[in-house]
Amino acid sequence: MSAPIQNYIEVIPPRLLEAVRAQQLAGARLVQICCTRLEEFEILYSFSRPGFFEHLRIRIPDSSVAVPSISPIYSGSFAYENEIHDLFGISFTGLNIDYRGNFFQNIGFCADGGAGNENRGKRGEIKVPRIGSLTRKQFQGLEK
Amino acid sequence: MKKSPFKMTKVALENLFRRPATVPYPLERKPMYPATRGHIAIDKDKCILCLICDKRCPTGAIKVDRIGKTWAIDRLSCIQCNYCVEVCPKKCLWMENLYATPTQEKLAFVVPIPYTPPTPKPKAAATPPPQRRQPPHQARRPDNAKGSAIRNRD
């Protein structure tokens, strides 16, 4: 078996979920999500199925643009998306597990100088408050 | 496949009667392999202070001073990657297979280099001396000295 051919497919952000769903129907598994900071942000979603190794690429002009999360389709994607949020400051809408900037706990490392944390309050899509995002006081309150 | 509580007995009993797997370190030492990357050594007579090892060292452990004529290495920063040995044009560096001796202080290991740069022969009489060209590495001296002292890699 030889190495599969790699395809890089450009997708516009509104059609991302559609393209990802097509990958899921084809039986692919999510391999990684990678963000690259150039003049704009590139987010690369890699999918693998036997014989294919495909990358969907979306481009967004800056980190203020929210990207739809693919976690409703691939529930394991929350780790990558929270990581991108913490390191690049890009917000994702519709995450199944949203750490609100606390996945990588060293918030000082935030690429945008902590702007991602200010977004925490603004994002209305959070479904369940997670323990990872609680303050110490709230955490102690839960234990009582 | 049988579950048994005595599967470990053989290993445990062997352990009991075997010689220790470790060596009593300062009294007895494990033999080193010829390929072991221990520490960098230098043949000071061959070195020509070319600065290549200084520039290429990925951790900046090697410092070469052209004015003071020294070659220095910080043994604790060195990662034994062998890169300096590969790039040395005079092959005066090599990798010893003994580990560097432990130290309590972070001191650079400094080697004075006896190398004297050859002065080019003055051209046969005729030309007047005032504009005599210096050998290239002497001419570059101030820059290089500064570069190696406060070199900011990033």
Add this chain to the structure above:
Amino acid sequence: MANRTIIPFGPQHPVLPEPIHIDLVIEDEQVVEAIPSFGFIHRGLEKLAEKRDFTEFTFIAERICGICSYIHGMGYCQAIEAVMGLQIPERATYLRTMWSELSRIHSHMMWMGLLADAFGFENLFMACWRLREGVLDVIEETSGGRVIFGAAKVGGVRRDVSDEVLSRIPAQLKIVEDQLRDITNVFRDDYSTRQRLCGVGTLSEQDAYDLGAVGPVLRGSGAKLDTRMEGYAAYDKLDVEPIVETAGDCWARTMVRIREVYQSFDLLRQVIPMIPAGPVDMKVTGAPKGEYAARLEQPRGEVIYYVKGNGGKQLDRFRVRTPTFANIPPLLKMLQGCQLADVPVIVLTIDPCISCAER
């Protein structure tokens, strides 16, 4: 409804060699939810690739992890070579294969020891690590380092191994392999190991695939996926068959790793006589321009190196997705519904390498 309590697990915990923090929400003794958080040892290595010369970064790539060090360096070099369109000498591909199998053996043997330690079997832990020394000796004799091989290089390998040393390796490994049988028998058949591992932390094949599990976690659940089948380096000339267990519990993952050790011994016996004569490296000129994602099989699973070069000496982006990072979502699934006392064992069976995952 029973009382819910939150128990913090880590970052300092007796079974964890590395810091990861997991908030365990428990009801009585049962874990209902686990929420991990990361970042205690984030070192910014991906960012560092944008500041360093791409050939020099090989040294840093090798140090992403202390255990699977060689495959990290090799994967980085493989990605750069693919971008630059280099065809490396054949001897180098075989030596790379040999070293990556050696590093798989030593990593799995270390992990077996750590697992034994996690369920309190100290004697077994010591026995595993004593045997691992035999493999480390082979590694030291061939590459010069014990765990950091320092042998990866863009365009080949950094040092050649003499035929005399190569011819000695199979005999040295045979001694280790024979002694290892006693120890793996303990893992397979001993009453206490079976009590601690069987039926704990079960992950179904569908869940493992959907959540993106890789490596022994995926194969322990029954999926037949091994990146070595793609035939990078010299694997296309070898007979690699993925090792699969179907139970999906901790014991299945342990068995996958144990059988993989024997498979690696077997692959080494195949590959060492096949190593051809010739040069081991080539001169690399120019700089990478373009992008490529290299996939390799690490001891812990599939690893991705994504490289994007702009034609300059510094890369635009270097991304490594390590197997531990991909195994975090499946870990959370496994932890749901387990007993609190089993948490350390379950966390250990994904072979967590947190420094890798945080880079």
